[in-house]
Amino acid sequence: MSNTLTGALIIGQSGGPTAVINASAQGVIQTALKADCITCVLGAAHGIKGVLEDKLYDMGQESPAELDLLQFTPSSALGSCRYKLADPDQDDTDYKRILETFQKHDVRYFLYNGGNDSMDTCNKISKYMQKVGYECRIIGVPKTIDNDLNGTDHCPGFASAAKYIATTCAEVWHDAHVYDTGMVTILEIMGRHAGWLAGSAALASLAGCGPDLIYLPETDFDLTDFLDDVGRVYRNTGNCLVAVSEGIHHANGQFVSEAKTSATDGFGHAQLGGLASQLADAVKMETGAKVRGIELSLLQRCGSHVASRTDIDEAYLAGKAAVEAAISGVTDKMVAFQCDRENGYRCETVLQPLDIVANIEKKVPREWINASGNGVEQPFIDYVLPLIQGEANGPKENALPRFARLKKVLAK
Amino acid sequence: MSNTLTGALIIGQSGGPTAVINASAQGVIQTALKADCITCVLGAAHGIKGVLEDKLYDMGQESPAELDLLQFTPSSALGSCRYKLADPDQDDTDYKRILETFQKHDVRYFLYNGGNDSMDTCNKISKYMQKVGYECRIIGVPKTIDNDLNGTDHCPGFASAAKYIATTCAEVWHDAHVYDTGMVTILEIMGRHAGWLAGSAALASLAGCGPDLIYLPETDFDLTDFLDDVGRVYRNTGNCLVAVSEGIHHANGQFVSEAKTSATDGFGHAQLGGLASQLADAVKMETGAKVRGIELSLLQRCGSHVASRTDIDEAYLAGKAAVEAAISGVTDKMVAFQCDRENGYRCETVLQPLDIVANIEKKVPREWINASGNGVEQPFIDYVLPLIQGEANGPKENALPRFARLKKVLAK
Numbered sequence: 001m002s003n004t005l006t007g008a009l010i011i012g013q014s015g016g017p018t019a020v021i022n023a024s025a026q027g028v029i030q031t032a033l034k035a036d037c038i039t040c041v042l043g044a045a046h047g048i049k050g051v052l053e054d055k056l057y058d059m060g061q062e063s064p065a066e067l068d069l070l071q072f073t074p075s076s077a078l079g080s081c082r083y084k085l086a087d088p089d090q091d092d093t094d095y096k097r098i099l100e101t102f103q104k105h106d107v108r109y110f111l112y113n114g115g116n117d118s119m120d121t122c123n124k125i126s127k128y129m130q131k132v133g134y135e136c137r138i139i140g141v142p143k144t145i146d147n148d149l150n151g152t153d154h155c156p157g158f159a160s161a162a163k164y165i166a167t168t169c170a171e172v173w174h175d176a177h178v179y180d181t182g183m184v185t186i187l188e189i190m191g192r193h194a195g196w197l198a199g200s201a202a203l204a205s206l207a208g209c210g211p212d213l214i215y216l217p218e219t220d221f222d223l224t225d226f227l228d229d230v231g232r233v234y235r236n237t238g239n240c241l242v243a244v245s246e247g248i249h250h251a252n253g254q255f256v257s258e259a260k261t262s263a264t265d266g267f268g269h270a271q272l273g274g275l276a277s278q279l280a281d282a283v284k285m286e287t288g289a290k291v292r293g294i295e296l297s298l299l300q301r302c303g304s305h306v307a308s309r310t311d312i313d314e315a316y317l318a319g320k321a322a323v324e325a326a327i328s329g330v331t332d333k334m335v336a337f338q339c340d341r342e343n344g345y346r347c348e349t350v351l352q353p354l355d356i357v358a359n360i361e362k363k364v365p366r367e368w369i370n371a372s373g374n375g376v377e378q379p380f381i382d383y384v385l386p387l388i389q390g391e392a393n394g395p396k397e398n399a400l401p402r403f404a405r406l407k408k409v410l411a412k
Numbered sequence: 413m414s415n416t417l418t419g420a421l422i423i424g425q426s427g428g429p430t431a432v433i434n435a436s437a438q439g440v441i442q443t444a445l446k447a448d449c450i451t452c453v454l455g456a457a458h459g460i461k462g463v464l465e466d467k468l469y470d471m472g473q474e475s476p477a478e479l480d481l482l483q484f485t486p487s488s489a490l491g492s493c494r495y496k497l498a499d500p501d502q503d504d505t506d507y508k509r510i511l512e513t514f515q516k517h518d519v520r521y522f523l524y525n526g527g528n529d530s531m532d533t534c535n536k537i538s539k540y541m542q543k544v545g546y547e548c549r550i551i552g553v554p555k556t557i558d559n560d561l562n563g564t565d566h567c568p569g570f571a572s573a574a575k576y577i578a579t580t581c582a583e584v585w586h587d588a589h590v591y592d593t594g595m596v597t598i599l600e601i602m603g604r605h606a607g608w609l610a611g612s613a614a615l616a617s618l619a620g621c622g623p624d625l626i627y628l629p630e631t632d633f634d635l636t637d638f639l640d641d642v643g644r645v646y647r648n649t650g651n652c653l654v655a656v657s658e659g660i661h662h663a664n665g666q667f668v669s670e671a672k673t674s675a676t677d678g679f680g681h682a683q684l685g686g687l688a689s690q691l692a693d694a695v696k697m698e699t700g701a702k703v704r705g706i707e708l709s710l711l712q713r714c715g716s717h718v719a720s721r722t723d724i725d726e727a728y729l730a731g732k733a734a735v736e737a738a739i740s741g742v743t744d745k746m747v748a749f750q751c752d753r754e755n756g757y758r759c760e761t762v763l764q765p766l767d768i769v770a771n772i773e774k775k776v777p778r779e780w781i782n783a784s785g786n787g788v789e790q791p792f793i794d795y796v797l798p799l800i801q802g803e804a805n806g807p808k809e810n811a812l813p814r815f816a817r818l819k820k821v822l823a824k
Binding site: 045075177274277299303306391403 | 589717
């Protein structure tokens with residue numbers, strides 16, 4: 001083939017981890033290890049930092065059986081980072097360092113798995129390598145539980161978090177309805193600017209145990225309306241289960257979770273309670289109800305034991321497609337999903353320009369949220385439901401998940 | 413048989429729910445429905461309150477397929493209560509009311525599923541019925557995630573919570589180690605007076621991803637020692653994962669979680685943050701580390717999607733054994749487990765006097781906790797590990813757990 005490019009490949013993981021980012025790494029690594037033109041498959045320790053520090057693991061040294069377990073292993077097996085490259089026109093130190101590492105290992109393929117910032121990193125490196133005339137194919141692989149990347153139907157990682165949230169919501173619903181004395185329970189769910197995750201709690205309604213109220217960051221939050229909503233449900237049913245996105249904000253843009261800092265303890269420290277506790281306290285003062293605030297915290301993004309099989313498979317597919325595209329000569333693109341939900345669900349990978357995600361956060365469409373801004377509509381459910389299908393069913397050891405154990409042998 | 417007693421049976425659920433208390437109910441209901449001498453199987457709505465209010469569901473009206481799903485359904489399907497009966501010598505109002513309900517439905521079997529207080533309820537009712545000459549066989553079925561009941565090897569409900577905690581700990585370990593910048597993560601686990609649940613986080617160590625430090629209520633908590641411990645681990649490894657029982661207390665007996673009430677906000681309200689946030693804040697001030705406090709809250713007791721198959725089977729067995737004992741003429745007993753961990757694990761039911769649980773909380777033996785009071789020893793692991801074996805693998809609908817849906821038809 002005229003566009004055959006021979007050399008090493010680097011895969012890096014960036015940003016907040018998910019339950020399936022390692023499935024994408026597995027897709028990249030296993031596809032690349034089989035490719036004749038790829039001389040060595042390198043895993044960057046802590047994303048771009050590993051490239052800057054020449055800390056690269058030789059993935060060819062790993063046992064194939066352990067690589068197979070990556071799909072069931074939460075978090076970022078290679079380590080992650082939140083490192084933002086400077087504008088190369090102002091400071092090209094990092095880029096020179098990256099070029100050195102690329103040259104040292106004859107790296108001709110750079111695949112980066114992350115969100116907005118990672119695609120920006122890919123874009124900047126790609127432009128720099130073109131400028132200095134170093135031939136290298138650069139492909140982004142999307143991931144984020146927040147599901148807010150533009151240019152793709154959805155993001156790997158979102159569905160498993162959504163499945164965790166819906167499952168947990170259904171279970172908590174049962175627990176919260178056990179006494180005849182009533183309770184208001186508030187689940188705090190991740191999602192700083194987009195409500196995809198909090199909205200996914202509504203899937204539990206399919207089992208008759210969904211939240212009574214859901215608040216997303218796509219609409220302004222009003223504490224009085226919230227207390228009215230909760231009070232009404234509580235009075236009518238004796239119970240109320242609420243899902244709130246951590247990113248809910250007042251009309252002036254201030255996060256509700258930040259408002260609490262006005263109340264400090266005697267030492268001037270900000271109150272420790274999270275958003276869920278804060279809202280629960282407000283409900284308690286207003287209604288006198290027994291309340292409980294529950295923050296799903298890290299659990300929702302690392303809950304691989306309840307990951308979506310669809311999500312795992314698609315995450316793997318995204319990694320595989322990235323390698324195949326790069327080998328075929330593509331560069332400067334992000335793998336994205338194009339899905340069809342008519343007549344069953346189908347998902348295929350497409351390639352999008354890297355900058356398609358720049359400066360755009362894909363939010364829940366306003367028409368998928370109810371008029372009162374306290375719940376989601378059927379199109380939201382129809383969108384998410386196909387994504388959470390199937391069970392991970394990963395192997396167990398000592399009755400606990402058997403996660404991949406990598407040797408992480410540094411490449412010389 | 414000379415001791416054949418014909419009449420109705422009541423099953424009630426009491427106290428905090430678990431992932432498998434409904435498996436015990438299923439064991440009771442399905443065994444009782446097959447028994448010739450039991451004319452009607454009644455489920456008490458919200459435990460003893462349902463008996464007092466004559467709110468009893470006719471379990472014979474339920475679909476057998478739905479009853480089969482009880483084993484996978486968290487929380488208390490019949491509803492629970494925290495109602496303590498008065499001393500009958502001082503006030504026998506409740507007992508008269510219970511007798512009326514028993515007489516109305518010809519109840520000759522009363523099975524109560526709960527912890528300490530439930531066994532006390534059984535005991536008091538049994539003594540009263542004997543006093544007034546009403547023949548009724550009364551058997552207690554144990555449950556509690558806290559595992560603190562005396563007279564039984566362990567309690568149904570504990571193992572599934574332990575499995576949830578260990579699984580979650582292993583997942584969070586991976587998430588908390590993803591950056592090279594380090595983090596101190598504190599998991600707050602239930603257990604007010606006994607550390608069985610917090611100690612179970614140590615099972616994740618079998619997968620190499622257990623907590624670095626564990627604090628149980630069986631030893632006094634010293635904040636200075638705690639900060640020294642965490643600081644040392646954090647400096648040596650760049651990370652620290654801590655499991656703490658909600659019940660840790662200072663040497664003077666005061667709960668650490670209560671100490672925070674000395675700091676109130678400007679309105680005089682107690683701070684909202686739970687123990688995990690409180691300790692995380694103390695670590696942050698001491699070490700400057702990035703910290704995160706995570707309270708497992710209700711999730712750990714209703715996480716039926718990751719329940720232990722062993723726990724489900726044993727909970728069912730306890731319910732079944734209770735009915736069989738009562739039919740055979742036994743009364744005034746609690747079903748308990750007697751286990752053998754030599755040459756594999758075996759568990760059989762035995763019958764104990766109801767008052768064996770009174771005023772005794774079974775705590776983690778001091779010798780199962782390390783000398784420094786910040787971890788557990790091998791005997792603890794050997795005790796818990798057999799209990800968490802096997803997966804629930806309950807049915808799914810819409811990719812979410814399919815819980816039992818009872819009709820709850822009131823008995824006339």
